[in-house]
Amino acid sequence: MNRSTTSIGTIELVIAMILSGTIGYFVISSEQPLWNVVFFRCVIGAITLGGYAYFTGMIKSEFFARRVFVFIVIGGIALVANWILLFASFQYIPFSIATMAYHMQPLFLVLAGAVLTKDRLSGSLVFWLGMAFIGLFLIVELDVNEIASLFNDDQGDVTALIGLLLALGAAVLYTVATLVAKKVSRVPSQFVALVQVSIGIVMLLPFVDFTNLPTHTRQWIDILVLGAVLTGFMYIIMYDSFQRLPTSLIALLSFIYPVTALFVDFIAFSTQISVWQGLGVVMILLAVCAVKFAWTFSFSLFKNA
DSSP states (O other): OOHHHHHHHHHHHHHHHHHHTTHHHHHHHHTOOHHHHHHHHHHHHHHHHHHHHHHTTOOOGGGGOHHHHHHHHHHHHHHHHHHHHHHHHTTTSOHHHHHHHHTTHHHHHHHHHHHHSOOOOBHHHHHHHHHHHHHHHHHHTOOHHHHHHTTSSHHHHHHHHHHHHHHHHHHHHHHHHHHHHHHTTTSOHHHHHHHHHHHHHHHHGGGOOTTSOOOSHHHHHHHHIIIIIIIIIHHHHHHHHHHHSOHHHHHHHTTHHHHHHHHHHHHHHOOOOOHHHHHHHHHHHHHHHHHHTTOOOSOBSOOOO
16 A cells, blocks of 8 residues: 555545545434435435446445445444434443543454454554543543442443443444455445435435424535535545555544534634643644654564465
């Protein structure tokens, strides 16, 4: 993998993660049920991607070869199911705890890469990944008492366990979707994203509340941005970056998402950024730079055979 390819992939994924960090704002601003938001996100995303793929001649018969197409479909199911499980986890545990559990996915991705793609899992990589996790912990400001309160009674035990399993399940499914995108590297990212959001339309249709559609132009604009920009455009560059980058760098760059979300909350909703959250941002960005520029130590946990 040459330096130019890696640099392009890094820029693409940084942009994609920054865009991902704004999704929450548009979801809240649309004032729509989550199922409606995700469904119309898929519909508008499919229209955007379909139009682009058609007019650029990217829909080709060889992309429908059984083995390749099956992988794309599996990735699509994993991607949409990941959204469903993550949103469902918010009903059982606080958003901050769900976010922390969901962002175990970089660890899952690094471990999967070490096993499946023979990526080198060095001690320095584990160190920087650990630093990023600590930074995430500081950003979401997990309250130890809040965590403990989830397990104060039997009902709490069940509720907390369900919520944590849903969030962790979403993280696993996101990892699957990422690895599938890397697996089908010969297929244009636009086509992969088109097939997957089309699958999302079918999966989400039964849950849509058509009696509660947007009534204001602003709401439709929010949904249009979610579909065209934060799905169509974002998944094109994100999947292309997956095909260009090693799993270790993908994992660390994914931490840019919560950093962006923190600043979006600050700008859009006037939430305050604490000193500890600021420290968390610095730790995450330091870890990302360390992996990008290959800052290493002299020991490793696993090496290629």
